[in-house]
Amino acid sequence: MKNLFTLIGFICISSLSIAQSAKFNDAMTKTLAELDTCKTGDQFMSLSNKFERIALAEKNQWLPFYYASLSRVTAIFIYNDPSKNDVILDVAEKHALTADSLQPNNSEIYVLRSMIIGGKIMVDPMSRGQQMGMQSMMLMSKAMSIEPNNPRAYYMMGRSLFYTPPQFGGGADKGCEMFNTSKAKFALFVPASPLHPNWGEDQLDEVMKQCSTTKPTGEGGN
Amino acid sequence: MYKIFTLSIILVVVQFLNAQTTISGTIVDNKNNTLPGANVLIQDTYDGTTSDIDGKYTFTTTESGKQILVVSFVGYGNYADTIDLAGGSMTIDIELKELFNELNAVVITAGAFEASDEKKNTILKPLDIVTTAGAEGDIYGALETLPGASKVGNDDGLYVRGGSDYETKTIIDGMIVNNPFYSTIPDVPSRGRFQPFLFKGTIFSTGGYSAEYGQALSSAVILNTEDMPDFSASGISLAPIFIGAFHTQKFKNEKTALGGGINYTNLALFDNVYQPSTFDWIKSVEAGDANLFFRQKTSKTGIIKVYAQKETSNFKLRTPDIDSVPLTDDIELGNNYNYVNASYRELLKPKWGMQFGVSYSSNADEILADGFNISRGDQAAQAKVAFNNELTPKIKLRYGTEYQNQHYEQQFADLLFEVTENFTAGFVESDIFITNDLAGRIGVRAEHSSILNEVNLAPRVSLAYKTGKNSQVSFAYGDFYQTPQPNFLYTTTTFPLTYEKATHYIGNYQYITNDRTFRIEGYYKVYDNLITQTAIVDNPFVFDYQNEGFGYARGIDLFFRDRKTIKYADYWISYSFLDTKRKFIDYPESTTPTFAAQHILSLVYKHYFPTINTQISGTYRYISGWPYYNPNNPQFLGDVSPELHNLAISVSYLTSLWGNFTVVFLSWDNAPGFDQIYGYEYSADGLTQFENKAPIKSTIFFGLFVSILHGNDRRVNDLDIDKSAE
Numbered sequence: 001m002k003n004l005f006t007l008i009g010f011i012c013i014s015s016l017s018i019a020q021s022a023k024f025n026d027a028m029t030k031t032l033a034e035l036d037t038c039k040t041g042d043q044f045m046s047l048s049n050k051f052e053r054i055a056l057a058e059k060n061q062w063l064p065f066y067y068a069s070l071s072r073v074t075a076i077f078i079y080n081d082p083s084k085n086d087v088i089l090d091v092a093e094k095h096a097l098t099a100d101s102l103q104p105n106n107s108e109i110y111v112l113r114s115m116i117i118g119g120k121i122m123v124d125p126m127s128r129g130q131q132m133g134m135q136s137m138m139l140m141s142k143a144m145s146i147e148p149n150n151p152r153a154y155y156m157m158g159r160s161l162f163y164t165p166p167q168f169g170g171g172a173d174k175g176c177e178m179f180n181t182s183k184a185k186f187a188l189f190v191p192a193s194p195l196h197p198n199w200g201e202d203q204l205d206e207v208m209k210q211c212s213t214t215k216p217t218g219e220g221g222n
Numbered sequence: 223m224y225k226i227f228t229l230s231i232i233l234v235v236v237q238f239l240n241a242q243t244t245i246s247g248t249i250v251d252n253k254n255n256t257l258p259g260a261n262v263l264i265q266d267t268y269d270g271t272t273s274d275i276d277g278k279y280t281f282t283t284t285e286s287g288k289q290i291l292v293v294s295f296v297g298y299g300n301y302a303d304t305i306d307l308a309g310g311s312m313t314i315d316i317e318l319k320e321l322f323n324e325l326n327a328v329v330i331t332a333g334a335f336e337a338s339d340e341k342k343n344t345i346l347k348p349l350d351i352v353t354t355a356g357a358e359g360d361i362y363g364a365l366e367t368l369p370g371a372s373k374v375g376n377d378d379g380l381y382v383r384g385g386s387d388y389e390t391k392t393i394i395d396g397m398i399v400n401n402p403f404y405s406t407i408p409d410v411p412s413r414g415r416f417q418p419f420l421f422k423g424t425i426f427s428t429g430g431y432s433a434e435y436g437q438a439l440s441s442a443v444i445l446n447t448e449d450m451p452d453f454s455a456s457g458i459s460l461a462p463i464f465i466g467a468f469h470t471q472k473f474k475n476e477k478t479a480l481g482g483g484i485n486y487t488n489l490a491l492f493d494n495v496y497q498p499s500t501f502d503w504i505k506s507v508e509a510g511d512a513n514l515f516f517r518q519k520t521s522k523t524g525i526i527k528v529y530a531q532k533e534t535s536n537f538k539l540r541t542p543d544i545d546s547v548p549l550t551d552d553i554e555l556g557n558n559y560n561y562v563n564a565s566y567r568e569l570l571k572p573k574w575g576m577q578f579g580v581s582y583s584s585n586a587d588e589i590l591a592d593g594f595n596i597s598r599g600d601q602a603a604q605a606k607v608a609f610n611n612e613l614t615p616k617i618k619l620r621y622g623t624e625y626q627n628q629h630y631e632q633q634f635a636d637l638l639f640e641v642t643e644n645f646t647a648g649f650v651e652s653d654i655f656i657t658n659d660l661a662g663r664i665g666v667r668a669e670h671s672s673i674l675n676e677v678n679l680a681p682r683v684s685l686a687y688k689t690g691k692n693s694q695v696s697f698a699y700g701d702f703y704q705t706p707q708p709n710f711l712y713t714t715t716t717f718p719l720t721y722e723k724a725t726h727y728i729g730n731y732q733y734i735t736n737d738r739t740f741r742i743e744g745y746y747k748v749y750d751n752l753i754t755q756t757a758i759v760d761n762p763f764v765f766d767y768q769n770e771g772f773g774y775a776r777g778i779d780l781f782f783r784d785r786k787t788i789k790y791a792d793y794w795i796s797y798s799f800l801d802t803k804r805k806f807i808d809y810p811e812s813t814t815p816t817f818a819a820q821h822i823l824s825l826v827y828k829h830y831f832p833t834i835n836t837q838i839s840g841t842y843r844y845i846s847g848w849p850y851y852n853p854n855n856p857q858f859l860g861d862v863s864p865e866l867h868n869l870a871i872s873v874s875y876l877t878s879l880w881g882n883f884t885v886v887f888l889s890w891d892n893a894p895g896f897d898q899i900y901g902y903e904y905s906a907d908g909l910t911q912f913e914n915k916a917p918i919k920s921t922i923f924f925g926l927f928v929s930i931l932h933g934n935d936r937r938v939n940d941l942d943i944d945k946s947a948e
Binding site for chain 1: 259261263265266267268269270271272275296297452453735736737835878931
């Protein structure tokens with residue numbers, strides 16, 4: 001009798017804890033799928049809130065904080081209204097730093113932090129460009145040095161170079177060279193879990209279309 | 223046994239068959255505005271949603287019993303309340319309270335324009351100052367484009383709202399600067415000594431400034447130097463008349479920075495091309511200066527800053543003698559200037575900060591006018607300490623004390639005049655945020671001058687009220703005292719004097735968004751105890767000085783800036799209307815002074831062309847004219863100089879030299895070649911009239927500036943790219 005109750009109790013408790021991590025995986029998997037289907041800035045902001053709810057409930061998981069932040073960064077690029085960036089990115093930065101405190105020396109988080117600074121520069125490029133540009137660059141370099149095989153670091157660095165005029169050390173050639181490196185790394189990249197960051201290849205392919213017209217020079221006669 | 227088994231099965235089944243509760247409602251703020259995008263959730267669960275564009279939310283949860291409903295939205299305090307989930311539907315409308323956030327709160331602005339990167343409500347950024355056409359990188363040249371401020375003719379100094387140039391003081395890191403302009407003689411234009419890049423922020427107060435400062439009847443230019451640089455950097459500036467270089471090294475410990483620079487100016491090439499029309503150069507302006515920069519972080523919150531500048535300059539020119547026309551006067555000026563400013567800032571306790579500073583300056587001019595030797599000089603030392611307390615997040619207190627020792631001397635051949643001043647002052651001021659929308663500032667300043675042997679007490683009060691999300695009104699009232707100028711103090715033991723006084727009443731309305739600023743400000747200044755002088759027969763060097771002068775200045779200043787309407791363009795319009803009369807120095811009656819123009823209009827336009835990395839800017843300026851003295855007119859200062867127009871154009875091209883950020887710039891002052899007459903002077907017999915005008919009508923100035931940032935051990939070009947993947 002007692003054994004039966006204990007057995008049922010045990011089943012209930014263990015099914016509860018299986019349910020909990022399954023619950024986390026389940027919720028994260030479903031919400032991550034929405035990263036691909038969301039279209040508008042408002043949708044990405046709602047998605048950010050969704051990740052934030054998971055993050056606040058779990059407290060010790062860096063991934064929901066990371067994605068809550070990433071969703072906000074995506075939102076500002078869709079809104080394309082730099083005057084809103086500071087308000088949205090201040091929260092994104094808070095989440096990124098929380099993720100950093102839970103998982104220090106994580107290459108993906110450094111890429112994210114670099115992107116956030118990039119978004120802040122857009123608010124006032126004339127005043128913020130020189131100083132913050134350097135900060136963004138240094139964060140991205142750190143991302144690369146922690147994980148030399150992180151394709152996203154090379155993709156974002158490539159973007160930055162591609163859209164920076166040659167006079168400031170950038171240019172299409174440098175950007176495309178970085179994109180090629182990133183593409184090769186995407187081919188070899190295996191995320192640590194289905195929940196770990198694995199985004200960017202589609203966007204890379206899209207921007208690389210502009211590279212086919214700018215072949216690096218020095219190849220000799222065609 | 224069978225029953226118990228069934229019961230336990232039922233229990234397990236019931237456990238997994240949770241009742242669902244649907245929660246809905248509307249989210250508003252304390253002003254009943256709906257809030258879209260707020261995060262509504264059940265604490266410690268994933269359940270929740272985001273409020274929609276109408277502030278409405280709805281979601282379903284399988285949680286039951288007592289739970290905590292949380293709502294969060296940036297800029298507002300979190301809402302949290304316990305609710306009982308028992309299935310069915312619930313409607314919960316929520317009101318969020320706006321957080322007191324200094325960045326969004328009302329700002330006391332009456333009489334002040336702030337240029338800094340830190341505050342969001344700034345009107346000018348430091349870069350704006352440097353890129354304004356016509357300013358030629360001079361802080362005061364750029365401040366001229368703001369309403370209420372003007373340079374007058376060839377005079378150095380800034381004239382603000384009907385006040386003379388001595389009524390405006392320059393303050394660096396809290397301490398007054400003597401001689402912020404290069405030494406010159408009348409009719410030879412001058413500019414500020416300090417490079418704008420030194421400063422992280424500028425507050426230009428056209429009146430009603432804080433009780434922390436004093437000894438300026440009209441206005442204060444409050445400059446704050448950069449703290450710790452982010453990176454080591456070097457820079458080189460090159461122009462046909464100027465060469466300069468600086469290097470700042472940030473040490474690896476991230477706590478120390480040391481740097482310095484040297485500059486050399488020689489106007490000889492310039493003078494060969496542009497011959498002045500009102501005088502001739504015998505020896506063009508030649509100047510050299512060296513400066514030193516030191517920063518040390520003493521703790522997470524403390525920093526020591528030291529800046530020192532040493533300069534020397536000289537020139538010699540020949541001017542026509544207006545009293546005896548064929549004759550000329552040879553005038554030679556040599557100047558030596560030293561300046562040191564050291565400050566220490568630290569947080570003594572979490573809400574209690576301290577700033578301590580000392581400064582020393584010495585300025586010496588040697589003038590040879592037709593063989594006649596005149597020298598003048600001053601040395602000034604100042605020590606100041608100030609504390610700021612945050613008593614509550616809504617009540618701040620600032621207080622401090624300062625001591626200044628100043629020595630002035632003037633020598634004409636063998637005749638020496640000198641005076642020493644021991645000056646002490648103290649102030650107390652409190653900022654009170656009564657609500658997020660209403661803020662007040664009240665303070666008092668007390669000063670004692672040893673020469674005048676008198677204490678003055680100056681109350682200062684300001685109020686600001688936020689009328690809308692982006693708009694506010696602001697008021698200021700205050701008394702401002704100033705010790706009379708040194709010239710009047712040399713003989714004051716014979717004629718006891720008191721402080722000159724101005725009382726300010728200011729009111730403004732402003733509307734500021736990220737991209738547009740509109741501001742209208744009205745002011746009324748009452749002057750009292752201004753220095754009057756009457757000549758004593760037979761003695762050209764001694765006058766009878768009294769404080770019997772008085773006057774008023776009133777007017778309206780308008781400012782509009784737009785960075786949104788035209789893509790890549792930034793423009794602002796300033797307009798000032800001024801009505802002022804005063805009786806002071808040797809004026810026989812109260813009248814509009816020689817430095818007051820009734821209408822001043824400035825239009826600054828900057829356009830960036832991204833495809834060619836070039837910024838083109840233009841500044842148009844209109845001044846309605848200044849009164850001038852005509853001995854043939856029975857009405858004193860009854861004549862007004864002609865209307866004055868100026869159009870300055872500058873082009874900045876951004877490029878790179880060996881991978882370093884480079885700016886090539888060209889500026890063209892008075893491009894259309896307008897005739898600019900500042901006024902007229904007359905020979906002693908009143909018969910011959912001379913134009914008082916700019917020595918050179920239209921000038922072109924060009925140069926380049928290279929900035930080298932040492933941010934990383936490796937620059938972008940040298941990044942170790944993993945080539946094996948290609």
